[in-house]
Amino acid sequence: MSENQNPPAGTSKDVTAAPEAGTAVGPADRFPDPGVPEHKKRLTDTDPHAAKRAERTVTILFVASILGTIGSIVAYVMVPPDGTTSGVRLSTLLLGLGLTVSLLGIGIAGIHWAKALMGDREFVQERHTLATQGEDRETAIKDLNEGLEDSGVVGRRGVLKGAFFGALALFPIAIAVPLIGSVGGDWNISQFKHTMWKRGMRLAIDPSGRPIKASDVTVGSVFHVVPETTEAYRETHDWITEKSKAVVLMVRLNPEDLRTDQSPEGETWSHEGIVAYSKICTHVGCPVALYEQQTHHLLCPCHQSTFDIADSAKVVFGPANRRLPQLPITVDDEGYLVAQDDFAEPIGPSFWERLK
Amino acid sequence: MSTATPDTKREAPATPTTTVGKAADYLDQRTSIGLAVKEFARKVFPDHWSFMLGEIALFSFVVLIASGFFLTMFFEPSMALETYEGEHPANMHGQLMSVAFASTLDMSFEVRGGLLMRQIHHWSALIFMASIVVHMMRVFFTGAFRKPREINWIVGLILMILGLAAGFTGYSLPDDVLSGNGLRITDGVVKSIPVVGSFMSYMIFGGEFPGHHIVPRLFTLHIFVIPGILLALIALHLFLMVLQKHTQYPGGGRTDKNVVGYPAMPVYVAKMTGNFFIVAGVLALMGATMSINNVWNYGPYDPSPVTAGAQPDWYMLFLEGSLRLMPGPGWEWVIGGFTLSMNVLIPAVVVPGILFTFLFVYPFLEARVTKDDEEHHVLDRPRNKPVRTGLGVAFLTAFIILALAGSNDLIATHFALSINGITWVFRVLIFVGPVFAYYITKRICLGLQRKDRELVLHGHESGRIVRFANGEYIEVHTPLDEQERWLRVNYEAPAPLEIAPKTDARGVKRKGYASDKRWQGLSRFFYEDRVAPVSPAEVEAAHSHGEHDQLNGSERQAVEAGAGTTSREH
Numbered sequence: 001m002s003e004n005q006n007p008p009a010g011t012s013k014d015v016t017a018a019p020e021a022g023t024a025v026g027p028a029d030r031f032p033d034p035g036v037p038e039h040k041k042r043l044t045d046t047d048p049h050a051a052k053r054a055e056r057t058v059t060i061l062f063v064a065s066i067l068g069t070i071g072s073i074v075a076y077v078m079v080p081p082d083g084t085t086s087g088v089r090l091s092t093l094l095l096g097l098g099l100t101v102s103l104l105g106i107g108i109a110g111i112h113w114a115k116a117l118m119g120d121r122e123f124v125q126e127r128h129t130l131a132t133q134g135e136d137r138e139t140a141i142k143d144l145n146e147g148l149e150d151s152g153v154v155g156r157r158g159v160l161k162g163a164f165f166g167a168l169a170l171f172p173i174a175i176a177v178p179l180i181g182s183v184g185g186d187w188n189i190s191q192f193k194h195t196m197w198k199r200g201m202r203l204a205i206d207p208s209g210r211p212i213k214a215s216d217v218t219v220g221s222v223f224h225v226v227p228e229t230t231e232a233y234r235e236t237h238d239w240i241t242e243k244s245k246a247v248v249l250m251v252r253l254n255p256e257d258l259r260t261d262q263s264p265e266g267e268t269w270s271h272e273g274i275v276a277y278s279k280i281c282t283h284v285g286c287p288v289a290l291y292e293q294q295t296h297h298l299l300c301p302c303h304q305s306t307f308d309i310a311d312s313a314k315v316v317f318g319p320a321n322r323r324l325p326q327l328p329i330t331v332d333d334e335g336y337l338v339a340q341d342d343f344a345e346p347i348g349p350s351f352w353e354r355l356k
Numbered sequence: 357m358s359t360a361t362p363d364t365k366r367e368a369p370a371t372p373t374t375t376v377g378k379a380a381d382y383l384d385q386r387t388s389i390g391l392a393v394k395e396f397a398r399k400v401f402p403d404h405w406s407f408m409l410g411e412i413a414l415f416s417f418v419v420l421i422a423s424g425f426f427l428t429m430f431f432e433p434s435m436a437l438e439t440y441e442g443e444h445p446a447n448m449h450g451q452l453m454s455v456a457f458a459s460t461l462d463m464s465f466e467v468r469g470g471l472l473m474r475q476i477h478h479w480s481a482l483i484f485m486a487s488i489v490v491h492m493m494r495v496f497f498t499g500a501f502r503k504p505r506e507i508n509w510i511v512g513l514i515l516m517i518l519g520l521a522a523g524f525t526g527y528s529l530p531d532d533v534l535s536g537n538g539l540r541i542t543d544g545v546v547k548s549i550p551v552v553g554s555f556m557s558y559m560i561f562g563g564e565f566p567g568h569h570i571v572p573r574l575f576t577l578h579i580f581v582i583p584g585i586l587l588a589l590i591a592l593h594l595f596l597m598v599l600q601k602h603t604q605y606p607g608g609g610r611t612d613k614n615v616v617g618y619p620a621m622p623v624y625v626a627k628m629t630g631n632f633f634i635v636a637g638v639l640a641l642m643g644a645t646m647s648i649n650n651v652w653n654y655g656p657y658d659p660s661p662v663t664a665g666a667q668p669d670w671y672m673l674f675l676e677g678s679l680r681l682m683p684g685p686g687w688e689w690v691i692g693g694f695t696l697s698m699n700v701l702i703p704a705v706v707v708p709g710i711l712f713t714f715l716f717v718y719p720f721l722e723a724r725v726t727k728d729d730e731e732h733h734v735l736d737r738p739r740n741k742p743v744r745t746g747l748g749v750a751f752l753t754a755f756i757i758l759a760l761a762g763s764n765d766l767i768a769t770h771f772a773l774s775i776n777g778i779t780w781v782f783r784v785l786i787f788v789g790p791v792f793a794y795y796i797t798k799r800i801c802l803g804l805q806r807k808d809r810e811l812v813l814h815g816h817e818s819g820r821i822v823r824f825a826n827g828e829y830i831e832v833h834t835p836l837d838e839q840e841r842w843l844r845v846n847y848e849a850p851a852p853l854e855i856a857p858k859t860d861a862r863g864v865k866r867k868g869y870a871s872d873k874r875w876q877g878l879s880r881f882f883y884e885d886r887v888a889p890v891s892p893a894e895v896e897a898a899h900s901h902g903e904h905d906q907l908n909g910s911e912r913q914a915v916e917a918g919a920g921t922t923s924r925e926h
Binding site for chain 2: 029030031033034035036037076080081083084085088089091092093095096097099100101102103104105106107108109110111112113114115118119120121122123124125126127129130180183184185186187189191192206207224226235236237240241243244245247279281283284285286287289290301302303304305315317318319320321322348349350351352353354355356
């Protein structure tokens with residue numbers, strides 16, 4: 001390596017006179033272009049049998065393609081999907097294989113034809129400089145200037161020009177305003193800050209909608225929770241949008257495992273070790289669905305943000321910055337778990353006006 | 357080619373006798389299509405397997421349009437809710453779902469060939485993006501983006517970005533759990549954008565996520581707006597390619613002033629048609645045998661469930677990985693009461709911004725540091741541009757590390773590793789990996805260039821050992837033939853820019869010196885280390901010393917230093 005190293009850049013750059021090795025040469029300091037290599041004949045050019053064979057191969061491939069097409073039609077008629085997954089798979093496979101043979105037959109035949117039988121002499125064509133040359137260029141410039149002059153705007157009539165460009169720039173607004181005005185619905189972005197949870201609303205199991213009694217929640221169990229609503233409401237778009245914000249993950253821990261409670265006022269937001277946290281990740285909003293009982297860690301399967309449920313769902317790993325908001329819960333007279341209130345802060349990913 | 361003798365050329369054109377001839381004559385009399393035929397029928401295109409990569413992208417796009425047309429016949433882009441009445445698949449019967457999801461199930465289970473077309477369509481999209489990326493690699497590493505093709509490079513980049521958009525809008529259409537969570541991530545990213553983020557989220561979803569507008573909106577983008585622009589830009593891409601004539605690999609007789617290759621008719625017509633059918637055939641085979649995106653296993657979109665091991669399509673993995681790598685705590689800033697989520701903005705906006713900006717500016721940057729204003733039609737061998745090749749490999753390394761990071765959960769489960777450990781390794785690698793890859797690649801390129809020099813100076817090792825009368829052994833080398841040699845000496849090794857001194861002759865400080873100095877610095881980064889092509893004089897010198905092996909180290913260095921400065925003068 002050392003022998004072959006480049007000269008240090010500093011030296012080569014500073015040398016102005018070519019050193020000995022370069023002085024002797026002149027025009028011969030580059031090798032001459034040897035020109036296009038000699039054309040080599042293929043077997044099919046010299047051997048008529050080989051050419052005949054190639055021709056036959058191409059023909060057979062085209063015939064194979066025709067058979068493939070016929071095969072796929074046969075499959076279409078003979079093997080209708082019977083509705084089961086395996087039946088659909090079989091129909092897909094046979095139709096697809098027929099199509100494959102029908103396409104590949106043509107493709108391989110075409111390329112074999114081109115490579116074995118079509119002329120394979122290389123040609124040389126000249127390139128022309130892309131920039132327009134000479135008279136063409138001058139005419140173009142002259143035409144352009146004449147056109148501009150005829151328009152009467154060159155170098156004068158500033159107001160006219162201003163009005164022209166102004167009008168052009170402004171007219172899209174007439175289309176854009178109604179479009180943009182309507183495209184965002186009611187534009188009421190303050191909805192990000194609230195969910196449908198209200199004081200006294202029961203916690204229900206997702207997706208059955210059955211309310212949950214505190215006594216049914218055993219230590220270590222996990223519940224995917226939604227607000228209790230009517231069956232009819234759960235079949236609307238509103239529900240899907242509200243559910244997107246309101247889903248909660250509820251866990252019962254040993255009360256001594258609970259290290260902190262998020263409640264700023266000091267009263268408790270949990271009930272006998274039952275804690276409920278927003279299931280929407282504070283990173284970019286995936287449902288945080290994987291709970292590990294041993295460590296009390298909650299993992300988001302999308303980007304692996306990890307939250308410690310026992311420690312007010314604080315971030316222990318991953319790209320999320322904030323803890324999951326806690327849903328304050330208690331029990332009602334009948335022993336059902338209910339919300340004390342909505343979340344104290346906006347759930348889900350951060351946005352510009354989040355704290356405003 | 358014609359056998360007509362000169363004195364018959366003023367006669368009226370011969371009346372066509374064959375059917376084809378008559379049809380051609382009919383057309384020509386109405387369109388003067390003869391001019392186009394004259395121009396294009398025997399137009400020469402250079403040949404190389406790597407020129408097929410762009411073709412694969414083009415043909416996958418054709419397959420996408422054909423299979424996509426099939427799908428639009430059965431897909432209903434509506435988010436209206438219905439209870440699925442179909443018997444199959446059994447796990448979906450009776451479930452509440454959007455019409456979009458139901459029609460996806462219907463076209464998979466009831467329409468003959470529907471599942472085949474869905475799978476062909478999805479595989480084609482993956483291959484479309486893959487062939488675009490590989491085609492771009494070919495263009496980058498061979499320097500095909502240089503003048504006059506900078507515009508076409510930009511057009512190609514826009515095509516790639518539109519391809520990403522087409523893929524994303526497409527796989528979000530079935531309204532299943534997987535794609536719904538993809539949209540939710542998009543919503544989270546959009547919300548992180550300062551000032552306008554919340555409004556943009558409302559704009560996209562027509563209200564709060566998910567609402568009931570997003571599928572029809574994506575559908576319009578996916579089947580009309582994006583493919584429309586794609587088609588127009590593909591036409592422009594090909595038009596520029598034909599207008600500028602294709603680049604060619606270096607070799608005997610190939611210069612920046614000519615194009616060496618085979619005529620469009622019949623060779624390229626046959627090869628391209630053949631290639632189209634092979635691409636389509638392979639995609640059909642993939643669609644027939646490899647199931648993809650079985651949405652009935654995921655179920656209709658529901659904001660609550662999500663499955664582990666959820667991955668986007670491969671071309672989105674780098675964004676996913678970027679999001680996964682970013683450590684969160686401490687990166688959400690509250691400024692004047694407003695929230696700035698740098699833990700989302702950096703990976704989802706800044707990182708792709710840097711990657712795409714590099715691709716957009718690179719051709720102009722490289723031309724600037726070389727002060728290069730020539731037309732280039734002969735491609736570079738990647739080894740002859742060590743820094744460019746190194747930067748390209750560094751870029752790919754970053755892209756691949758991000759894509760792997762986007763699969764860190766799968767790596768963890770498949771290799772039984774700690775996901776936190778893997779994430780930390782990737783967090784380090786994303787900084788160290790590209791630098792390391794750049795350095796290694798550049799060294800390899802310089803090494804290969806030196807190997808080329810060795811070969812040109814010494815020739816091939818023949819394996820024949822000769823003993824001289826004085827007892828010395830040498831191995832006889834056979835010189836390279838002129839084609840082999842030409843390939844190894846026909847390149848430029850530009851020197852770093854030289855700039856005017858800081859002060860002029862009267863000692864007055866020159867304006868623009870600081871800027872010149874910066875460009876010179878960058879130019880040095882590009883061209884400081886270089887291996888000049890061998891000149892005939894050097895070969896001469898080598899031979900006049902008898903066996904080149906007998907040259908001592910200092911003589912040899914002098915010869916090579918001389919070559920470096922000689923080439924600089926050109």
